[in-house]
Amino acid sequence: MRLSGSITALATPFDADGALDRAAWKRLLESQIDAGTQGLVVAGSTGEAAALDDGEYEWLVTSAVAMAAGRVPVLAGTGMSATARTVAATRRLAAMGADVALVVVPPYVRPTQAGLVAHYRAVADEGGLPVLLYNVPGRTGVDMLPATVAELATHPRIVGIKEAHDGVERMQALLALQSESFAVLSGDDPSAARAMLAGADGVISVASNIVPAAFRQLCDLARAGRADAAGALDARLKPVQAFCGVESNPIPVKAVLARQGYGHGLRLPLTTLAEAHRAEADDVTRLAADIEASCRARAA
Template sequence: MRWSGSICALVTPFDASGALDVPALQNLLDWHQSAGTSGLVIAGSTGEAALLEDGEYEALLQQAAQHNAGRLPLIAGVGSPSTQKTIRAAAVAKQAGYQAVLAVTPYYVRPTQAGLKAHYVALADASALPVILYNVPGRTGSDLLPETVAELCTHDNIVGIKEARAEPDRMQALLALQADGFDVLSGDDGTGLRAMQAGARGIISVAANVVPEQFARMCRHALAQEFADAQAIDDQLRLLYDALGIESNPIPAKFLLAAAERCQNVLRLPLQGLAEPYRAAVLAAWVEAELA
């Protein structure tokens, strides 16, 4: 299976009591299917996965897969500081009917490059689902270097990477590794189009939570090499990209989804709702993006 286009790293909606909001989750899934989203990441970092209890994680994956009913490809976030816990999460995703797993570099423990390679090889060997690597040093404290990716991408069960570093040279180094069985995806909305112009096959996006139709159109134009049309949309979304990073993800995204009455503005501690001084600017950026 190839991974491309607009892949949304979906928020996890909670109700007023803090429990998983299944009706809101179902509505979000329906919205993305009709908006042209190419795939969804369930229980990634945007989905507050690190704040879910084990039973909640399993319930989230199962509820999403059951309601999705095969309409969109689903990727399960399985990242953990522990290799064995990551492997167990991949088994849960397989049982729930997912198509792949997205495994962030083990956070907090800061493994060496040799440790990262051993971690991903162990996961890929054990997982019945294809593995997509995920590098986001700003969140994890470790950086999966291109030379390590070059060793990992030869594994038959490692099928791609989400790269959140924005430097052009990092993306170029990874694109040199792209092949029929290994897809390079941007994990940074602000430079995602630039990455696709250079050859990346898609974007795993936070902004797609808020403006899925516009983001999907931009990616379709980029894949068709209609870069002027893609750039026009990207330019209109630029304020939104900045707004979604004004506080820790997914704080601004959930604020906007609540404003759109798509889910409640409920986050898990230690995350809290968007600070009052930022709200007007974030709303203005969303209005601008809706026009794209």
């Protein structure tokens, strides 16, 4: 399993009553694949995994596997605060037919670096799926250091890392671990083009929910080393990327998705976008449509 290119951390659409909007989910999936998205992440933090029950999680994963039909890999989040629960969740995911488990650093419990090594080795040994490491210190309270990643990168079932730390030195340290069997993916939209120009394999993106063709083109340009063209497209995307961070993810991106016809809202404790940002959401929705139209035209 070699992960690369534009991979979308999918939001989960809900209907006006707060239930899964299954029709919107299927349309979102097909739109992503049609736009050239190269991987789908189901039920990550952007997908409000913590707010899904077991039946909803299973339906989202199995429907994504069925719709992808081998065209692109399907990843899903299984990371929990306890190793045994993460192993069990990964085994369930394997039974659903997903390709890769996206396993976040255990949140809240703040394990040591040695604890992280033991945790990920157990999940890779016992979970039954390839594992993509996920480091996002701002959400978990622990930063998985490059030396720790180096210990894990040689495991045959650990296939890469999604790194949400945006530092240049951090990305350089991880790129030194890159190999044919270990991919380095940006998990930070604003610095993703820079990371790929430096050699990263791709990005797992939030903003690509709303501009999937643009992110596919950005990845193609950056990974080909076309710095000027990638920089120009990245500059056009900056307002979209910035808006996705004005409130806690996925509040902003779901505000735009709702305007695009994909679902109606979020589940508590997340709340709808503040009134102060709604005019900006309208502007970003229009900008996203313009960027997507031009990128799809160039790809045609």
